[in-house]
Amino acid sequence: MIIQFFSDTWLLWILLSIGGLLWWRGRDNQYFHYVFNRYWLALATLLLVSGIVFSLMEVLPGDCAEKYIAYKNTQGETITQADIQAERVRMGLDKSLPERWGRWVTNLTLRGDLGFSCAKRQSVNLALGDRFWMSFMFCMAGLLFAYLIAVPFGIFSAFTINKPWKDKNPQHSQVEQWIGTVMLSGQKVLDLLLRVISYLGLALPNFLLALTIILLYVFAGEPMPTGLFSDQWASVPWFGPNGFEMEKLYDFLGHIWLPIFVIGWSATALQLQTVRALVVDESSKLYVDAARARGVDGVALWAGYPVRHSISPLFNSIGFDFQRVFNDLPIVAVVIGLTDSAALLIEALSMTNDQELAAGILFLVALVVISMNFITDVVLAAIDPRVRKSVLGS
Amino acid sequence: MNALLARFGRKAKPEQNEESYYTAGQLALIKARFKQKTSGIVAAWILGTLVLMGFFAPFFSPVDPTINGADGEYRRGEPQVVFFWDKEGFSLRPFSYSYQKTTSKIDLKALAGGGLDALDALTSSGALSSSSQNKFTVDKTERRYLQLFVQGWEYSLIDLSVGGLDLDIRWDRHLFGVDKGQLHLMGTDEDGKDIFSRTLHAIWVTISIAIVALVVKLIASLFVGGVSGYFGGRVDTILMSITEAVRVIPPIPIYLACAVALSQIDLTPVQRYFAIAVVIGALDFATLGRRLRTHILTERNQDYVLAAQLCGSSTWRIIWRHLIPSFTSYIIVDTLINFPYVILAETSLSFLGLGLTEPVNSLGVLLQKAQDPDIQQNMIWQFFPVLVFVVLIMAFVFVGDALRDAADPYSEKK
Numbered sequence: 076m077i078i079q080f081f082s083d084t085w086l087l088w089i090l091l092s093i094g095g096l097l098w099w100r101g102r103d104n105q106y107f108h109y110v111f112n113r114y115w116l117a118l119a120t121l122l123l124v125s126g127i128v129f130s131l132m133e134v135l136p137g138d139c140a141e142k143y144i145a146y147k148n149t150q151g152e153t154i155t156q157a158d159i160q161a162e163r164v165r166m167g168l169d170k171s172l173p174e175r176w177g178r179w180v181t182n183l184t185l186r187g188d189l190g191f192s193c194a195k196r197q198s199v200n201l202a203l204g205d206r207f208w209m210s211f212m213f214c215m216a217g218l219l220f221a222y223l224i225a226v227p228f229g230i231f232s233a234f235t236i237n238k239p240w241k242d243k244n245p246q247h248s249q250v251e252q253w254i255g256t257v258m259l260s261g262q263k264v265l266d267l268l269l270r271v272i273s274y275l276g277l278a279l280p281n282f283l284l285a286l287t288i289i290l291l292y293v294f295a296g297e298p299m300p301t302g303l304f305s306d307q308w309a310s311v312p313w314f315g316p317n318g319f320e321m322e323k324l325y326d327f328l329g330h331i332w333l334p335i336f337v338i339g340w341s342a343t344a345l346q347l348q349t350v351r352a353l354v355v356d357e358s359s360k361l362y363v364d365a366a367r368a369r370g371v372d373g374v375a376l377w378a379g380y381p382v383r384h385s386i387s388p389l390f391n392s393i394g395f396d397f398q399r400v401f402n403d404l405p406i407v408a409v410v411i412g413l414t415d416s417a418a419l420l421i422e423a424l425s426m427t428n429d430q431e432l433a434a435g436i437l438f439l440v441a442l443v444v445i446s447m448n449f450i451t452d453v454v455l456a457a458i459d460p461r462v463r464k465s466v467l468g469s
Numbered sequence: 470m471n472a473l474l475a476r477f478g479r480k481a482k483p484e485q486n487e488e489s490y491y492t493a494g495q496l497a498l499i500k501a502r503f504k505q506k507t508s509g510i511v512a513a514w515i516l517g518t519l520v521l522m523g524f525f526a527p528f529f530s531p532v533d534p535t536i537n538g539a540d541g542e543y544r545r546g547e548p549q550v551v552f553f554w555d556k557e558g559f560s561l562r563p564f565s566y567s568y569q570k571t572t573s574k575i576d577l578k579a580l581a582g583g584g585l586d587a588l589d590a591l592t593s594s595g596a597l598s599s600s601s602q603n604k605f606t607v608d609k610t611e612r613r614y615l616q617l618f619v620q621g622w623e624y625s626l627i628d629l630s631v632g633g634l635d636l637d638i639r640w641d642r643h644l645f646g647v648d649k650g651q652l653h654l655m656g657t658d659e660d661g662k663d664i665f666s667r668t669l670h671a672i673w674v675t676i677s678i679a680i681v682a683l684v685v686k687l688i689a690s691l692f693v694g695g696v697s698g699y700f701g702g703r704v705d706t707i708l709m710s711i712t713e714a715v716r717v718i719p720p721i722p723i724y725l726a727c728a729v730a731l732s733q734i735d736l737t738p739v740q741r742y743f744a745i746a747v748v749i750g751a752l753d754f755a756t757l758g759r760r761l762r763t764h765i766l767t768e769r770n771q772d773y774v775l776a777a778q779l780c781g782s783s784t785w786r787i788i789w790r791h792l793i794p795s796f797t798s799y800i801i802v803d804t805l806i807n808f809p810y811v812i813l814a815e816t817s818l819s820f821l822g823l824g825l826t827e828p829v830n831s832l833g834v835l836l837q838k839a840q841d842p843d844i845q846q847n848m849i850w851q852f853f854p855v856l857v858f859v860v861l862i863m864a865f866v867f868v869g870d871a872l873r874d875a876a877d878p879y880s881e882k883k
Binding site for chain 2 (some may be wrong): 119120123124127128131132134135136230236240270271274275277279280282283286290328344347348351352355394395398399401402403405406409410420423424428433436437440441444445448
C-alpha cells in the first residue's frame with residue numbers, strides 16, 4: 076500500500092526533498108539561499124514551459140480519439156460520430172485545455188509520466204526509451220566539436236580584429252617593418268580564411284551538407300554512413316562470446332561522425348561570433364590596459380586577462396547552445412536516417428500529428444536547457460568572484 | 470587584393486581632424502569605422518549586388534521564370550556556355566550556339582515484332598534512362614549572339630501604386646538575351662524553366678520573407694521589452710518569465726507545428742507566404758526583447774526621461790520618442806545579424822515541404838530540389854541556387870560582423 080503510494084509519487088518526493096535541503100541549508104548561508112531561489116525559479120519556468128508547449132501542440136490538427144477511431148476503422152469496424160464522442164469522454168478529451176494540462180502536469184511531477192502517445196499507442200516514456208539520451212549525446216558531441224574549433228579560432232580572430240595590414244611602427248627599422256607587414260597580413264588572411272570556413276557551416280544548410288557527404292560516398296561506391304550501424308553489426312550485441320566487440324565499436328564510430336560533424340559545423344559559426352565578440356569586449360576594458368602598462372605582454376596578456384574573463388559568459392550560455400544545436404538536429408536526423416528523439420519529433424509533428432509525443436520531447440529539451448542553466452548559474456556563483464559579487468551582493 | 474582594397478578605402482577617407490571626430494553623429498562614426506573593415510566592405514558590395522539583382526530580377530533575367538516562359542524544347546538542358554571565340558574566329562560580341570534535342574529513335578516495329586532482343590537493345594541503348602534525356606546536340610555552325618536591352622516579356626519594374634494612384638511602371642526590356650530563342654545561362658529544370666532566372670527571382674522572395682519576419686520580430690520585441698522595461702515591477706516579472714520560458718523551447722519544431730496548422734487552412738500562396746513570415750517573426754521576440762528591457766531599465770532613470778515626464782509626455786511617447794531612439798543603432802545591427810538565421814529557418818521549413826512550395830520561386834524551394842537523386846546525378850547545374858544561397862548568407866554574416874564591430878562605441882583603438 077505505502078510502497079504503491081511512494082512508487083506513484085516518487086518524483087515529487089525527490090523534488091521536494093532537494094528543495095527542502097536547499098532551504099534548510101540556505102537559512103543562514105547566503106550562497107545556498109541563492110541556490111534555493113534559482114531552484115524554485117527553474118521549477119516555475121518549467122511549469123510555464125509545460126503550459127506553453129502543451130497549448131501550442133493544440134494547433135496540430137486532429138485529436139487522439141479521432142486517430143484511435145480511424146485506426147479501428149481500418150480494422151473493418153464501422154464507427155459512428157457517437158463512438159468518437161464516447162471515446163473522447165473515455166480519454167478525457169472533452170475537458171477544457173487547462174484541466175487536461177493540469178492532469179498532464181500532475182502526472183509529470185508525481186512520477187515523471189509524459190502521457191500517452193496515440194500514434195504509437197503506448198506511453199510516451201516507453202516510446203522514447205533511451206532515444207532522448209541518444210539525441211542528448213549527439214548534441215553534446217556536436218557542441219564539443221563546435222567549442223573545440225570556435226574557442227581557439229574565435230580568440231585568434233579577436234586578436235587580429237583591430238590590427239592594421241601594414242606595420243607602421245616608427246621604432247622599427249625598414250626591414251623590421253617589412254617583416255612585420257608580412258606577419259600582420261598573414262594573420263589577417265588566416266583569420267579571414269578561418270572565418271570563411273566556419274561561416275560556411277552556417278551558410279550551407281545542414282541538410283544539404285549531410286546530403287553532399289552522402290552523395291560523395293555514393294559516387295565513390297562506398298556504403299553510405301547513414302543510420303548508426305551497418306546492417307551486419309546492427310543486431311550484434313556489444314559483448315559477444317569473445318569479449319567486447321571492437322569491430323562493432325569501429326563500425327559505430329564510422330557512422331556516428333557524420334551527424335556530429337554536420338550539426339557541429341553549423342553550430343561553430345555562431346560560437347565563433349560569440350567568442351570573438353566576448354573577447355573583443357573584454358580586451359578593450361581598462362584592466363587590460365593596466366596589465367599592459369605593468370609590462371604584461373603577448374600571450375600572457377591575452378590568456379591571463381581578456382580570454383580568462385570571457386570564459387564564464389561562454390560557459391553560462393551552454394544551455395542555450397544546446398537548444399540551438401537540438402534545433403538543427405531533426406532535419407539532419409531525417410536526412411541521415413537516425414532514429415533518435417529528434418526524428419521522432421519530426422514524425423510526430425508533420426506526419427502523425429501526435430500531440431503528446433511532440434509535447435513530451437519538447438518538454439524534455441526545455442528540461443535539459445533549464446537544468447543546464449541552473450547548474451551553470453550555481454557553479455559560476457561558486458567559482459567566479461564577479462558573479463558571486465553580483466548575485467550575493469557582498 | 471584585400472590589402473589593395475583596404476588601402477583604397479583608407480585613402481578615399483578625408484583627413485580626419487580632431488574636431489570633426491568629437492562632433493560626429495553616431496551614424497557617421499559607424500560609417501567611418503565600417504570603412505576600415507575590408508572584409509565587411511567586400512561583403513557589402515557582394516550583398517548589395519545580389520539584393521539589387523534580386524529586386525530588379527525581371528530586368529536582369531533573360532527568361533520568364535514562370536511556366537509561361539518555360540522552354541518546352543529545352544527541358545533538363547545543361548547550361549548554355551557563352552563564347553567569345555571558336556574555330557571560325559574571334560567575335561567581340563559574345564555568342565552561344567543553338568541546341569537541338571536528339572530524339573532517340575525507338576524501333577517500334579521491332580518491338581511490335583515481339584522480339585525480346587529488341588527490348589534488350591532498347592534498354593541497353595540508354596534511350597529510356599533519365600540521363601539520356603539531358604542529351605542535346607550543339608550546332609556549332611549556328612551562332613546566337615548576345616544582345617543588350619532585348620525586348621521580352623512585359624513585367625512590372627517597380628509598383629508604386631498607392632490607393633487609387635496607378636503608378637505601376639511596366640517595361641519589357643531585359644538586360645541581356647540572345648537574338649534567336651532563349652539563353653539558359655544555368656540550364657533548365659524538368660519543366661524547361663530557366664534556373665538562372667528562377668534563382669534571381671527567388672532571392673527577393675526570400676529576402677522579403679526575412680524582412681517581414683524581422684519587422685514582426687522587431688515590433689514584438691519592442692512591445693515586450695518596452696512594456697516590461699518601462700513599467701518594471703510585477704509586469705516585468707510576468708513578461709520576463711514568459712520570455713524566459715519561450716527562449717528555452719527550440720524554435721524550429723514550433724515553426725513546424727504552426728506550419729502544419731497553417732497547411733490545414735486553405736490559403737493562397739501569397740497569404741501562406743506572409744503567414745509563415747509572421748509566424749517566424751512573432752515567435753522570435755525573446756532574445757531581442759530581453760536586451761531591450763535591460764537597456765530601458767537602465768535608461769529610464771536618466772534625467773532626460775524625468776524631464777519628459779515633468780513636461781507631461783505620455784508613457785508611449787516617452788518609450789517611442791525618447792527611449793527607443795537611444796538604441797536604434799543596436800537594433801539595426803541586431804536585425805542585420807539575424808537575417809541569415811531567419812532565411813535559414815524559412816529554408817528548413819521549405820525543405821520539409823511545409824514552407825513555400827512549387828511553383829513559388831524561393832531559395833528554400835529551389836534548395837529542396839537538391840535532395841532529389843535524379844538532380845544530384847543528372848542535373849548538377851540545378852545546384853546553382855545553392856551557390857547563390859551560400860554566397861548570400863556569407864555576405865550577410867560578414868557584413869553583420871563588420872557592422873557589429875563598427876557599431877560598438879568602445880571598439881575604437883586608443
